[in-house]
Amino acid sequence: MRTLMWFTRDLRLEDNAALHACRHADQLLCVFVVEPAWFEPGPWQCKPLGSHRWRFLWQTLQDLENQLHSRGQRLHIAWGDPRKVIPELCHSYRIDRLCLSHQPGSYEARHLQHIRTAMPGLAVNAYASLTLFEPRDLPFAINELPGTFSAFRRLVEKHRLAPRKPIPTPTSLPPAPGVPDDDRRQLPPVPTTPTRPLMTGGSRAAEAHVRAYMDGGFLASYKVTRNALDDWNASGKFSPWLANGSLSVRALWDAIVSFEQRVVSNESTYWMQFELLWREYFYWYGIAHQGRLFARDGVQRIKRHGSFYPQRFRAWQEGNTPYPIVNACMKQLRETGYMSNRGRQLVASCLVHELAMDWRYGAAWFEEQLLDYDVASNYGNWQYLAGVGADPRGWRQFDLAKQARQYDPDGTFVRRWQGDSQEQVPLYTVDAADWPIG
Numbered sequence: 508m509r510t511l512m513w514f515t516r517d518l519r520l521e522d523n524a525a526l527h528a529c530r531h532a533d534q535l536l537c538v539f540v541v542e543p544a545w546f547e548p549g550p551w552q553c554k555p556l557g558s559h560r561w562r563f564l565w566q567t568l569q570d571l572e573n574q575l576h577s578r579g580q581r582l583h584i585a586w587g588d589p590r591k592v593i594p595e596l597c598h599s600y601r602i603d604r605l606c607l608s609h610q611p612g613s614y615e616a617r618h619l620q621h622i623r624t625a626m627p628g629l630a631v632n633a634y635a636s637l638t639l640f641e642p643r644d645l646p647f648a649i650n651e652l653p654g655t656f657s658a659f660r661r662l663v664e665k666h667r668l669a670p671r672k673p674i675p676t677p678t679s680l681p682p683a684p685g686v687p688d689d690d691r692r693q694l695p696p697v698p699t700t701p702t703r704p705l706m707t708g709g710s711r712a713a714e715a716h717v718r719a720y721m722d723g724g725f726l727a728s729y730k731v732t733r734n735a736l737d738d739w740n741a742s743g744k745f746s747p748w749l750a751n752g753s754l755s756v757r758a759l760w761d762a763i764v765s766f767e768q769r770v771v772s773n774e775s776t777y778w779m780q781f782e783l784l785w786r787e788y789f790y791w792y793g794i795a796h797q798g799r800l801f802a803r804d805g806v807q808r809i810k811r812h813g814s815f816y817p818q819r820f821r822a823w824q825e826g827n828t829p830y831p832i833v834n835a836c837m838k839q840l841r842e843t844g845y846m847s848n849r850g851r852q853l854v855a856s857c858l859v860h861e862l863a864m865d866w867r868y869g870a871a872w873f874e875e876q877l878l879d880y881d882v883a884s885n886y887g888n889w890q891y892l893a894g895v896g897a898d899p900r901g902w903r904q905f906d907l908a909k910q911a912r913q914y915d916p917d918g919t920f921v922r923r924w925q926g927d928s929q930e931q932v933p934l935y936t937v938d939a940a941d942w943p944i945g
Protein backbone atom coordinates (compact mmCIF):
# COMPACT_ATOMS: atom_id res chain seq x y z
CA MET A 508 0.00 0.00 0.00
CA ARG A 509 1.11 3.55 -0.69
CA THR A 510 0.57 5.44 2.51
CA LEU A 511 0.66 9.09 3.51
CA MET A 512 1.48 9.74 7.16
CA TRP A 513 0.02 13.14 8.02
CA PHE A 514 1.82 14.40 11.13
CA THR A 515 -0.28 16.89 13.09
CA ARG A 516 -0.03 17.09 16.90
CA ASP A 517 1.95 13.84 17.15
CA LEU A 518 5.40 15.12 16.19
CA ARG A 519 7.47 12.17 17.33
CA LEU A 520 8.54 8.69 16.31
CA GLU A 521 8.17 7.19 19.80
CA ASP A 522 4.80 5.74 20.79
CA ASN A 523 3.12 7.04 17.66
CA ALA A 524 0.27 4.64 16.80
CA ALA A 525 -0.38 6.29 13.43
CA LEU A 526 3.26 5.99 12.34
CA HIS A 527 3.44 2.47 13.74
CA ALA A 528 0.54 1.52 11.45
CA CYS A 529 2.60 2.69 8.44
CA ARG A 530 5.56 0.39 9.05
CA HIS A 531 4.51 -2.27 6.51
CA ALA A 532 3.48 0.15 3.76
CA ASP A 533 5.17 -0.36 0.35
CA GLN A 534 5.94 3.33 0.20
CA LEU A 535 5.48 6.07 2.73
CA LEU A 536 5.17 9.83 2.30
CA CYS A 537 5.58 11.77 5.57
CA VAL A 538 3.92 15.20 5.54
CA PHE A 539 3.34 18.16 7.83
CA VAL A 540 1.14 21.03 6.62
CA VAL A 541 1.76 24.60 7.77
CA GLU A 542 -1.45 26.54 7.21
CA PRO A 543 -1.45 30.20 6.09
CA ALA A 544 -4.59 30.72 8.23
CA TRP A 545 -2.47 30.16 11.35
CA PHE A 546 -0.71 33.48 10.72
CA GLU A 547 -3.82 35.62 10.07
CA PRO A 548 -5.87 37.28 12.83
CA GLY A 549 -9.16 35.48 13.43
CA PRO A 550 -12.54 36.76 14.69
CA TRP A 551 -11.14 37.50 18.17
CA GLN A 552 -8.40 39.74 16.78
CA CYS A 553 -5.65 37.22 17.55
CA LYS A 554 -3.65 34.84 15.37
CA PRO A 555 -3.91 31.09 15.90
CA LEU A 556 -0.09 30.85 16.00
CA GLY A 557 2.18 33.47 17.53
CA SER A 558 5.93 33.80 17.31
CA HIS A 559 6.83 31.78 20.43
CA ARG A 560 5.00 28.68 19.29
CA TRP A 561 6.03 29.09 15.65
CA ARG A 562 9.69 28.98 16.68
CA PHE A 563 9.03 26.00 18.97
CA LEU A 564 7.11 24.20 16.22
CA TRP A 565 9.88 24.82 13.70
CA GLN A 566 12.49 23.39 16.09
CA THR A 567 10.21 20.39 16.59
CA LEU A 568 9.87 19.81 12.85
CA GLN A 569 13.64 19.97 12.39
CA ASP A 570 14.11 17.41 15.13
CA LEU A 571 11.46 15.14 13.60
CA GLU A 572 13.09 15.47 10.21
CA ASN A 573 16.49 14.45 11.58
CA GLN A 574 14.99 11.36 13.15
CA LEU A 575 13.12 10.42 9.99
CA HIS A 576 16.38 10.85 8.07
CA SER A 577 18.16 8.38 10.29
CA ARG A 578 15.49 5.84 9.26
CA GLY A 579 15.83 6.51 5.56
CA GLN A 580 12.84 8.83 5.38
CA ARG A 581 12.22 12.53 4.99
CA LEU A 582 9.62 15.06 6.07
CA HIS A 583 7.75 17.01 3.43
CA ILE A 584 6.74 20.36 4.93
CA ALA A 585 3.87 21.73 2.84
CA TRP A 586 2.43 25.25 2.93
CA GLY A 587 -1.30 25.61 2.26
CA ASP A 588 -4.77 24.52 3.19
CA PRO A 589 -4.71 20.81 4.06
CA ARG A 590 -8.08 20.36 2.34
CA LYS A 591 -6.22 21.10 -0.89
CA VAL A 592 -2.67 20.00 -0.09
CA ILE A 593 -3.44 16.49 1.15
CA PRO A 594 -5.70 15.46 -1.77
CA GLU A 595 -3.16 16.90 -4.25
CA LEU A 596 -0.34 14.88 -2.72
CA CYS A 597 -2.53 11.77 -2.65
CA HIS A 598 -3.25 12.21 -6.36
CA SER A 599 0.36 12.93 -7.33
CA TYR A 600 1.77 9.95 -5.45
CA ARG A 601 -1.15 7.56 -6.04
CA ILE A 602 -1.67 7.19 -2.29
CA ASP A 603 -4.29 4.67 -1.17
CA ARG A 604 -4.16 5.13 2.59
CA LEU A 605 -3.96 8.14 4.87
CA CYS A 606 -2.77 7.61 8.47
CA LEU A 607 -2.98 10.25 11.17
CA SER A 608 -3.70 10.77 14.87
CA HIS A 609 -7.16 11.64 16.19
CA GLN A 610 -7.48 15.29 17.22
CA PRO A 611 -10.08 16.86 19.49
CA GLY A 612 -10.83 20.15 17.63
CA SER A 613 -13.88 20.69 15.40
CA TYR A 614 -11.74 22.67 12.90
CA GLU A 615 -9.50 19.64 12.36
CA ALA A 616 -12.54 17.31 12.22
CA ARG A 617 -14.06 19.46 9.45
CA HIS A 618 -10.82 19.35 7.46
CA LEU A 619 -10.68 15.59 7.69
CA GLN A 620 -14.32 15.24 6.70
CA HIS A 621 -13.65 17.43 3.67
CA ILE A 622 -10.75 15.18 2.61
CA ARG A 623 -12.83 12.03 3.06
CA THR A 624 -15.57 13.49 0.86
CA ALA A 625 -13.13 14.71 -1.79
CA MET A 626 -11.38 11.32 -1.95
CA PRO A 627 -13.95 8.57 -1.41
CA GLY A 628 -11.50 5.86 -2.55
CA LEU A 629 -8.87 6.79 0.03
CA ALA A 630 -8.69 4.67 3.20
CA VAL A 631 -8.46 7.05 6.17
CA ASN A 632 -7.17 5.56 9.43
CA ALA A 633 -7.06 7.74 12.56
CA TYR A 634 -5.32 6.48 15.72
CA ALA A 635 -5.37 7.52 19.38
CA SER A 636 -1.82 8.79 19.88
CA LEU A 637 -2.49 11.84 22.05
CA THR A 638 -4.21 10.33 25.07
CA LEU A 639 -3.66 7.91 27.94
CA PHE A 640 -6.69 5.83 27.01
CA GLU A 641 -8.43 4.79 23.84
CA PRO A 642 -12.17 5.43 23.42
CA ARG A 643 -12.91 1.73 23.84
CA ASP A 644 -11.12 1.70 27.23
CA LEU A 645 -13.51 4.26 28.69
CA PRO A 646 -16.41 2.98 30.84
CA PHE A 647 -18.87 5.30 29.05
CA ALA A 648 -19.69 6.37 25.51
CA ILE A 649 -18.07 9.67 24.52
CA ASN A 650 -21.44 11.41 24.28
CA GLU A 651 -22.03 10.39 27.89
CA LEU A 652 -18.82 11.96 29.18
CA PRO A 653 -19.36 12.98 32.83
CA GLY A 654 -20.14 16.68 33.20
CA THR A 655 -17.37 17.26 35.74
CA PHE A 656 -13.75 16.24 36.06
CA SER A 657 -14.33 14.72 39.52
CA ALA A 658 -17.00 12.36 38.19
CA PHE A 659 -14.66 11.38 35.31
CA ARG A 660 -11.73 10.75 37.67
CA ARG A 661 -13.87 8.71 40.05
CA LEU A 662 -14.93 6.47 37.17
CA VAL A 663 -11.33 6.07 36.00
CA GLU A 664 -10.28 5.11 39.53
CA LYS A 665 -13.28 2.88 40.22
CA HIS A 666 -12.68 0.90 37.03
CA ARG A 667 -8.92 0.88 37.69
CA LEU A 668 -8.29 2.10 34.16
CA ALA A 669 -4.59 1.77 33.39
CA PRO A 670 -3.14 3.96 30.64
CA ARG A 671 -2.03 2.12 27.52
CA LYS A 672 1.65 1.20 27.34
CA PRO A 673 3.78 3.12 24.84
CA ILE A 674 4.24 1.24 21.56
CA PRO A 675 7.72 0.59 20.11
CA THR A 676 9.58 3.17 18.07
CA PRO A 677 10.15 2.04 14.47
CA THR A 678 13.78 1.24 13.75
CA SER A 679 13.27 1.54 10.00
CA LEU A 680 10.54 2.91 7.76
CA PRO A 681 9.35 2.15 4.22
CA PRO A 682 10.93 4.25 1.45
CA ALA A 683 9.39 7.51 0.24
CA PRO A 684 7.63 7.41 -3.16
CA GLY A 685 9.40 10.55 -4.41
CA VAL A 686 10.45 14.01 -3.39
CA PRO A 687 7.66 16.63 -3.54
CA ASP A 688 8.69 20.20 -4.31
CA ASP A 689 9.71 21.88 -1.14
CA ASP A 690 7.42 24.65 0.12
CA ARG A 691 9.81 25.88 2.80
CA ARG A 692 10.77 29.08 1.08
CA GLN A 693 7.15 30.22 1.25
CA LEU A 694 6.90 29.82 5.02
CA PRO A 695 6.76 32.92 7.25
CA PRO A 696 10.16 33.70 8.74
CA VAL A 697 10.92 31.82 11.92
CA PRO A 698 11.73 34.25 14.77
CA THR A 699 15.30 34.05 15.99
CA THR A 700 15.88 32.05 19.14
CA PRO A 701 16.40 34.19 22.24
CA THR A 702 19.76 33.85 23.94
CA ARG A 703 18.17 31.99 26.84
CA PRO A 704 15.13 30.20 25.41
CA LEU A 705 12.74 28.86 28.01
CA MET A 706 12.19 25.65 26.10
CA THR A 707 13.49 24.08 22.91
CA GLY A 708 11.21 22.15 20.59
CA GLY A 709 11.60 18.50 19.64
CA SER A 710 11.33 15.08 21.20
CA ARG A 711 15.06 14.95 22.06
CA ALA A 712 14.66 18.11 24.15
CA ALA A 713 11.46 16.72 25.68
CA GLU A 714 13.19 13.51 26.74
CA ALA A 715 16.09 15.45 28.24
CA HIS A 716 13.66 17.67 30.14
CA VAL A 717 11.67 14.75 31.59
CA ARG A 718 14.93 13.07 32.63
CA ALA A 719 16.25 16.22 34.32
CA TYR A 720 12.96 16.75 36.20
CA MET A 721 12.83 13.16 37.41
CA ASP A 722 16.58 12.88 38.20
CA GLY A 723 16.43 16.17 40.06
CA GLY A 724 13.78 14.64 42.35
CA PHE A 725 11.41 17.60 41.82
CA LEU A 726 8.42 15.32 41.35
CA ALA A 727 8.64 14.26 45.00
CA SER A 728 7.45 17.70 46.17
CA TYR A 729 5.26 18.70 43.20
CA LYS A 730 2.04 18.93 45.22
CA VAL A 731 3.49 21.63 47.48
CA THR A 732 5.40 23.59 44.85
CA ARG A 733 3.06 23.44 41.85
CA ASN A 734 1.30 26.77 42.49
CA ALA A 735 4.45 28.89 42.30
CA LEU A 736 4.22 31.69 39.78
CA ASP A 737 7.77 31.74 38.48
CA ASP A 738 9.91 28.85 39.59
CA TRP A 739 11.13 26.57 36.78
CA ASN A 740 11.12 23.31 38.74
CA ALA A 741 7.97 23.99 40.76
CA SER A 742 5.87 22.24 38.12
CA GLY A 743 6.67 19.78 35.36
CA LYS A 744 6.73 22.21 32.36
CA PHE A 745 5.90 19.27 30.12
CA SER A 746 2.96 21.00 28.47
CA PRO A 747 4.58 22.52 25.32
CA TRP A 748 5.96 19.13 24.26
CA LEU A 749 2.73 17.35 25.18
CA ALA A 750 0.74 19.91 23.18
CA ASN A 751 2.48 19.30 19.86
CA GLY A 752 2.99 15.63 20.57
CA SER A 753 6.79 15.64 20.68
CA LEU A 754 6.27 14.05 24.12
CA SER A 755 3.96 11.05 24.49
CA VAL A 756 1.65 11.33 27.49
CA ARG A 757 1.85 7.55 27.93
CA ALA A 758 5.65 7.70 28.05
CA LEU A 759 5.40 10.52 30.60
CA TRP A 760 3.00 8.46 32.71
CA ASP A 761 5.49 5.58 32.58
CA ALA A 762 8.27 7.89 33.73
CA ILE A 763 6.14 8.87 36.75
CA VAL A 764 5.44 5.21 37.60
CA SER A 765 9.13 4.44 37.29
CA PHE A 766 9.90 7.37 39.65
CA GLU A 767 7.39 5.91 42.13
CA GLN A 768 9.17 2.55 41.98
CA ARG A 769 12.70 3.94 42.17
CA VAL A 770 12.38 6.98 44.41
CA VAL A 771 9.10 7.57 46.20
CA SER A 772 5.39 7.15 45.69
CA ASN A 773 3.53 9.91 47.53
CA GLU A 774 0.81 12.57 47.24
CA SER A 775 2.93 14.52 44.76
CA THR A 776 3.37 11.66 42.32
CA TYR A 777 -0.37 10.97 42.56
CA TRP A 778 -1.08 14.65 41.95
CA MET A 779 0.99 14.77 38.77
CA GLN A 780 -1.07 11.85 37.44
CA PHE A 781 -4.19 13.66 38.63
CA GLU A 782 -3.21 16.67 36.47
CA LEU A 783 -2.59 14.45 33.47
CA LEU A 784 -6.11 13.15 33.96
CA TRP A 785 -7.34 16.74 33.72
CA ARG A 786 -5.65 16.96 30.34
CA GLU A 787 -7.25 13.67 29.38
CA TYR A 788 -10.68 14.85 30.53
CA PHE A 789 -10.49 18.00 28.43
CA TYR A 790 -9.42 15.98 25.40
CA TRP A 791 -12.60 13.88 25.57
CA TYR A 792 -14.58 17.02 26.45
CA GLY A 793 -13.37 18.56 23.16
CA ILE A 794 -14.40 15.44 21.24
CA ALA A 795 -17.78 15.25 23.00
CA HIS A 796 -18.71 18.91 22.64
CA GLN A 797 -17.07 19.84 19.31
CA GLY A 798 -18.21 23.35 18.27
CA ARG A 799 -19.71 24.13 21.69
CA LEU A 800 -16.15 24.33 23.00
CA PHE A 801 -16.06 27.78 21.39
CA ALA A 802 -19.59 28.91 22.25
CA ARG A 803 -19.95 31.90 24.56
CA ASP A 804 -22.57 30.09 26.63
CA GLY A 805 -20.32 27.05 26.81
CA VAL A 806 -21.36 23.44 27.05
CA GLN A 807 -23.77 24.37 29.84
CA ARG A 808 -25.54 26.92 27.61
CA ILE A 809 -25.57 29.43 30.47
CA LYS A 810 -26.01 33.08 29.55
CA ARG A 811 -23.30 35.23 31.11
CA HIS A 812 -22.56 38.90 30.66
CA GLY A 813 -19.43 39.68 28.74
CA SER A 814 -18.68 41.91 25.81
CA PHE A 815 -15.76 43.33 23.88
CA TYR A 816 -14.05 46.46 25.19
CA PRO A 817 -11.00 47.19 23.01
CA GLN A 818 -9.29 49.38 25.58
CA ARG A 819 -9.67 46.87 28.39
CA PHE A 820 -8.58 44.03 26.15
CA ARG A 821 -5.44 45.91 25.14
CA ALA A 822 -4.65 46.79 28.75
CA TRP A 823 -5.03 43.13 29.73
CA GLN A 824 -2.92 41.86 26.82
CA GLU A 825 -0.14 44.35 27.53
CA GLY A 826 -0.17 43.97 31.31
CA ASN A 827 -1.47 47.49 32.04
CA THR A 828 -4.51 46.77 34.19
CA PRO A 829 -4.99 48.08 37.75
CA TYR A 830 -3.94 44.62 39.05
CA PRO A 831 -0.13 44.23 39.40
CA ILE A 832 -0.29 40.44 39.76
CA VAL A 833 -2.27 40.16 36.51
CA ASN A 834 0.11 42.55 34.74
CA ALA A 835 3.15 40.55 35.81
CA CYS A 836 1.61 37.30 34.52
CA MET A 837 0.61 38.87 31.21
CA LYS A 838 4.09 40.32 30.67
CA GLN A 839 5.64 36.97 31.49
CA LEU A 840 3.39 35.35 28.88
CA ARG A 841 4.28 37.88 26.18
CA GLU A 842 7.96 37.55 26.83
CA THR A 843 8.28 33.80 27.29
CA GLY A 844 5.15 32.09 25.89
CA TYR A 845 4.57 30.47 29.28
CA MET A 846 2.46 31.25 32.34
CA SER A 847 1.92 29.12 35.45
CA ASN A 848 -1.42 27.43 36.04
CA ARG A 849 -2.12 29.73 38.99
CA GLY A 850 -1.31 32.77 36.84
CA ARG A 851 -3.67 31.56 34.10
CA GLN A 852 -6.50 31.25 36.61
CA LEU A 853 -5.91 34.77 37.92
CA VAL A 854 -5.68 36.52 34.55
CA ALA A 855 -8.72 34.60 33.24
CA SER A 856 -10.75 35.55 36.34
CA CYS A 857 -9.67 39.18 35.85
CA LEU A 858 -10.75 39.25 32.19
CA VAL A 859 -14.11 37.65 32.86
CA HIS A 860 -15.08 39.23 36.18
CA GLU A 861 -13.14 42.46 36.66
CA LEU A 862 -13.11 43.53 33.00
CA ALA A 863 -16.49 41.96 32.09
CA MET A 864 -15.13 40.72 28.75
CA ASP A 865 -16.37 37.83 26.62
CA TRP A 866 -14.03 34.98 27.72
CA ARG A 867 -13.33 33.98 24.12
CA TYR A 868 -11.09 37.02 23.57
CA GLY A 869 -8.90 35.81 26.41
CA ALA A 870 -8.87 32.26 25.10
CA ALA A 871 -7.87 33.51 21.65
CA TRP A 872 -5.01 35.57 23.08
CA PHE A 873 -3.77 32.50 24.95
CA GLU A 874 -4.03 30.55 21.71
CA GLU A 875 -1.73 33.04 20.00
CA GLN A 876 0.76 33.40 22.84
CA LEU A 877 1.05 30.07 24.64
CA LEU A 878 3.86 27.69 23.79
CA ASP A 879 1.65 24.89 25.08
CA TYR A 880 -1.61 25.90 23.39
CA ASP A 881 -3.87 22.92 23.16
CA VAL A 882 -7.37 23.45 21.84
CA ALA A 883 -9.19 21.23 24.34
CA SER A 884 -7.22 22.24 27.47
CA ASN A 885 -7.33 25.91 26.59
CA TYR A 886 -10.98 26.34 25.69
CA GLY A 887 -12.03 23.78 28.33
CA ASN A 888 -10.21 25.67 31.08
CA TRP A 889 -11.52 29.04 29.89
CA GLN A 890 -15.09 27.74 29.91
CA TYR A 891 -14.49 26.42 33.41
CA LEU A 892 -13.24 29.80 34.62
CA ALA A 893 -16.05 31.65 32.85
CA GLY A 894 -18.65 29.50 34.61
CA VAL A 895 -20.06 27.93 31.45
CA GLY A 896 -18.11 24.68 31.39
CA ALA A 897 -17.23 21.72 33.56
CA ASP A 898 -17.26 23.50 36.92
CA PRO A 899 -19.88 22.22 39.38
CA ARG A 900 -19.58 25.49 41.37
CA GLY A 901 -20.47 27.42 38.24
CA TRP A 902 -18.67 30.68 39.00
CA ARG A 903 -15.13 31.36 40.12
CA GLN A 904 -13.92 34.85 40.88
CA PHE A 905 -10.54 35.17 42.51
CA ASP A 906 -9.79 37.92 45.02
CA LEU A 907 -6.72 39.21 43.18
CA ALA A 908 -5.26 41.14 46.11
CA LYS A 909 -5.58 38.12 48.40
CA GLN A 910 -4.06 35.83 45.76
CA ALA A 911 -1.12 38.23 45.37
CA ARG A 912 -0.54 38.19 49.14
CA GLN A 913 -0.65 34.39 49.17
CA TYR A 914 1.44 33.57 46.09
CA ASP A 915 3.73 36.59 45.88
CA PRO A 916 3.99 37.72 49.52
CA ASP A 917 7.12 39.82 49.12
CA GLY A 918 6.25 41.09 45.63
CA THR A 919 9.27 39.46 43.93
CA PHE A 920 7.23 38.15 41.02
CA VAL A 921 5.46 41.45 40.39
CA ARG A 922 8.76 43.35 40.51
CA ARG A 923 10.55 40.88 38.24
CA TRP A 924 7.90 41.28 35.53
CA GLN A 925 7.20 44.97 36.22
CA GLY A 926 3.57 44.36 37.03
CA ASP A 927 3.39 47.59 38.99
CA SER A 928 4.86 49.90 36.34
CA GLN A 929 3.04 53.19 35.94
CA GLU A 930 1.83 52.72 32.35
CA GLN A 931 -1.71 51.86 33.38
CA VAL A 932 -4.41 53.21 31.10
CA PRO A 933 -7.97 53.81 32.29
CA LEU A 934 -10.11 50.77 31.59
CA TYR A 935 -13.22 52.75 31.07
CA THR A 936 -13.52 56.12 29.34
CA VAL A 937 -16.51 58.10 28.16
CA ASP A 938 -17.09 60.31 25.16
CA ALA A 939 -18.49 63.84 25.23
CA ALA A 940 -22.04 62.50 25.59
CA ASP A 941 -20.96 60.29 28.50
CA TRP A 942 -21.21 57.04 26.53
CA PRO A 943 -18.58 54.44 27.41
CA ILE A 944 -15.86 53.88 24.85
CA GLY A 945 -13.47 50.96 25.11
Ligand SMILES: Cc1cc2nc3c(=O)[nH]c(=O)nc-3n(C[C@H](O)[C@H](O)[C@H](O)COP(=O)(O)OP(=O)(O)OC[C@H]3O[C@@H](n4cnc5c(N)ncnc54)[C@H](O)[C@@H]3O)c2cc1C
Pocket residue numbers: 733742743744745746747749750779782783785786787789846847848849851852855873877879880881882884885886888889892
Ligand atom coordinates in the same frame (compact mmCIF):
# COMPACT_ATOMS: atom_id res chain seq x y z
C1 LIG B 1 -7.33 29.64 31.42
C2 LIG B 1 -6.41 28.44 31.27
C3 LIG B 1 -5.93 28.08 30.01
C4 LIG B 1 -5.11 26.95 29.86
N1 LIG B 1 -4.65 26.62 28.60
C5 LIG B 1 -3.88 25.50 28.43
C6 LIG B 1 -3.39 25.11 27.15
O1 LIG B 1 -3.68 25.74 26.12
N2 LIG B 1 -2.59 24.01 27.07
C7 LIG B 1 -2.26 23.27 28.17
O2 LIG B 1 -1.54 22.28 28.05
N3 LIG B 1 -2.73 23.61 29.39
C8 LIG B 1 -3.52 24.69 29.57
N4 LIG B 1 -3.96 25.04 30.82
C9 LIG B 1 -3.71 24.11 31.94
C10 LIG B 1 -2.44 24.38 32.78
O3 LIG B 1 -2.36 25.72 33.14
C11 LIG B 1 -1.16 23.97 32.05
O4 LIG B 1 -1.28 22.66 31.54
C12 LIG B 1 0.03 23.98 33.01
O5 LIG B 1 0.19 25.25 33.57
C13 LIG B 1 1.29 23.60 32.24
O6 LIG B 1 2.41 23.69 33.05
P1 LIG B 1 3.14 22.38 33.58
O7 LIG B 1 3.44 21.47 32.45
O8 LIG B 1 4.27 22.83 34.43
O9 LIG B 1 1.98 21.73 34.47
P2 LIG B 1 2.07 20.71 35.68
O10 LIG B 1 1.49 21.36 36.87
O11 LIG B 1 3.41 20.12 35.80
O12 LIG B 1 1.03 19.57 35.21
C14 LIG B 1 1.44 18.44 34.44
C15 LIG B 1 0.62 18.35 33.21
O13 LIG B 1 -0.75 18.13 33.53
C16 LIG B 1 -1.59 18.76 32.59
N5 LIG B 1 -2.42 19.78 33.27
C17 LIG B 1 -2.16 20.40 34.43
N6 LIG B 1 -3.17 21.21 34.77
C18 LIG B 1 -4.08 21.11 33.78
C19 LIG B 1 -5.35 21.70 33.55
N7 LIG B 1 -5.91 22.58 34.39
N8 LIG B 1 -6.01 21.37 32.42
C20 LIG B 1 -5.49 20.50 31.53
N9 LIG B 1 -4.29 19.89 31.71
C21 LIG B 1 -3.60 20.19 32.83
C22 LIG B 1 -0.67 19.43 31.57
O14 LIG B 1 -0.52 18.55 30.48
C23 LIG B 1 0.63 19.58 32.33
O15 LIG B 1 1.75 19.62 31.49
C24 LIG B 1 -4.77 26.17 31.00
C25 LIG B 1 -5.25 26.56 32.26
C26 LIG B 1 -6.05 27.68 32.39
C27 LIG B 1 -6.53 28.07 33.76
